[in-house]
Amino acid sequence: MSSSARFLLGFALLAYPPDFRKTFREQILSDVDESRAGSIAAAFDIAANGLRMRVGLLANDLAYAARRLLRMPLFVVVVALTFALGIGANVAVFTVLNAVMLKPLPYVDPGRLVVFRYLNTKTSQLTADLSVPELDDFGRQSSTLTNVGGVVSDQATLTGAEKPVALQGLDVTPPVFAALGIAPELGRFFTEADEAKGVHSVVISDRLWRSNFAAAAGVVGKSAVLDGSTYQIVGVAPPDFGIPMPDSGLLRSPDFIEVQPDIAPPGERGAQYIGTLARLRPGATLAAANTDLELISKRLQHLYPVEAALIYYVRPLNDVVFGDFKAALWTVLGAAIGILIITCANVSNMILSTAASRGREFVLRSALGASNRRLGAQLLAETGLLAIVGGVAGVGVAYVSLALLRPALAAFPRAQTIALDGWALAYAVAVVVAATLLAGFWPMRSLARPNLSVALKEAGRTSDSAASNTARSALVVVEVSLALALVALSGLLLHSYYLMTRSDIGVRQDGLWVSSQMTLPSFRYPALRDRSAFQQRLLTHLRASPGVESAALGSNYPLSGYHFGFDFGIVGRRFVPGSEPIAALNVISPNYFSTMGIPLQRGRAFNELDTQQALPVAVVNETFQRLYGPRGNAIGMQLITAGVDKTSRATRTVVGVVRDTRDDLTKQTRPTYFVPVAQTPIDFFSLILRSGDLNRSTLTAELARATEATDPQMADAALKSYGDLVAAATAHARSLGSLLAALAGIAMFLALSGIFGVVSYSVTQRYREFGVRIAMGAAARHIVLDVLSRSLSITGIGIAVGLVIAAIGGRAIASQLYFLSPFDPITFALVVALLLASAVVASALPAVRATRVDPAVALRCE
């Protein structure tokens, strides 16, 4: 036989079970030699029959396992439910992870999309927004990037129908669509021609197309009136359409998309407000793109010298979209795998608990000639059947828990796409296989290697070897340690969430409401005084409403989620043009501070006398005063500020200092200066209302009535309470915390049932001993303490190991913790106390049972 034929046949023989192969290999090879059959045909014959033999054995094992299991329904139910919890948790977590993070973003080759960032070395400010000239520079000069496009948030009022509608939109530059590689549902997206002066093109969302244009196929070419200007509808975006915001990575589904108007004067390089994204050219790497940008930065620095160096670079879009979640969601997957390990340890323990009877069965069958391998295979078949039953139930558990968790998960990106699908089912199959091996491994080792003499000696008693007891205790230590780590991590997240919701925003939250942004269309309110008049009338109407204690307006408010950064000068100090300090600007009505409940620290607030004709004034916050106030006092400082439209420069005198408020729950307060709306008229604003008595619907109706009375053409605004704003700002933390808390709950439950099982079992084993001790007059107290000390020593070791795991996990979620160290002693102390107390509860029942042993019965058992 040639060596290749020998190799081929040897390979085919692998199809047979090993013990068969060992016995018959040589005979088969010799026969093939003798018959001079073609080696390929022989190999096929051998492989096919080998596989048939294996399948037959597997079917035998499964049938045997099924018959055995049907005889112990309680065991099956308990084990299957345990598996269902563990597998269900894993499938649910995977489904979340897959929808949120693993599935690629819905763009062509999303891994090659990048967003712009730049660092101002003078102010150490990291920013995402570029100016129009910068956008042009990078689009034209970069050899590594293509389709450099800009995205800016916008809003507008759609008129033409009966009631005006307030819309959220995006302004983009045409390359954005090519960069993302998305196609419209109808019509087209923008081209360079749409950027020409006098061309007003708009793309509408599928949502708006259905709600306001009756989903008409002929909508393309029709016109729509936005903020009083007539736009031609050139396309309809597809239903699942989203554009990533380059700064936050949030996927926005706007009602309309316009071409970015070049609102800043040409060459105004300081007007940086455009989020910028681009696509790497074919073959270009991220590193090459950043080297390229460094060169362009140097060139620009030379052309437009400023005091600070601006370092431009790009980041992968994927990092920006998923960055915050990545570590945290992997931690959650780690938690789910921890639960799977706990589950399997629990099941191993239950199988081992049946060891006394199984041991004798296995010894018998071993004596009858079954190999260890065969016995192991049968044990594995039983575990596998249980895991399959548990897996099917687990998919049900996953379905139900996803439905229950859905509201809590809403803050994750693409949360609406979370659903059980083929991937989840494939994952479930993989988890069932892993669970079978994991849960079957330990029992297989200790049961399928029966020690004949020991087993026969013990045959009459339900005693168990010390080694097996240690194995079971070790499994419980694993369970307790993983459960502790999970409870500790979810405890940290929930504690952090609690601190976030309780953190002082700096406003008096009770009865405080803010409206969504209102925009005054410039065609109807062209003059500054018209805008002021509208605002005055609206505030007057509102103040007259019954139940409204106070009404104010501002271009911004704490926790709004956005800010307007403007550079400013200080009289008496010199800044090189382009490197002036930047602070947040808020344009407010005089009673803004009193309505908000923001206390004045120094000087005065605005009043009705701060008009256009009066001395231009400003109020600053504490952070502003600390950073820029001479000798820690900002009163009397002269600020050179621009208006919101960047045209009206004014020198303002600081007349007051107010306490800091939180712009954002997770960020430092920005230096902020406030200016009176009478001196800087604005065409967009939010209302701030204080009302102790009115509920949301009544107050919303009051607002609608006041708006109607002021101008029937205005779209209604929605109201949010500060509770809503805090809830929105803490939604990420809540989603993550509740996901991990649900997992921790399952882990706790499993670990406690593990403790209960092991302690119960040890009580059963020591039945006779307790009987003797009670007969000798031992106090119930001593028996209980004996049982508890055993339980607590196992729990104690588990806690010690768990603290180490929690410390490692804490580092992984540190980026998700606010106001809290990942080693927060209070959280850890509470978690340890919780686990110890639960361990006592779990062992209480078996401990009490130990005291109720009837000596007579216990001794008769012998």
Added chain:
Amino acid sequence: MRKSVVRDVLPLNPKTFHVLLALAAGERHGYAIGKAIEAETEGMIRLTPGTLYPLIRQMLVDGWIAEVDGGNGDDPRRRLYRLSPLGRRIAQAEASRMNELVRLARSHKLLVAVGQA
């Protein structure tokens, strides 16, 4: 007891029966069993090594045949097999079962008795 064990396994799979028949004549190794069956059935039944040895193994486990100690004929890789007393009884039982069937077929005029033609 034994009798019922024997009856329980009837009717035999034809291939199994042929292996028993091939061994009824005397000790044989696997390849010779295959060749004998092929010859006796005029090529109607062919046992490839892939099917023959699983059969042999099952019959060894069940104790119908046994390996002959130290016997491997000319090729050291081969093993000789023989019928066990149990295997012989089973083969006999199957043969008489078939005999009964043939008698029944005759009585229903499905088959002409040898010598009566």
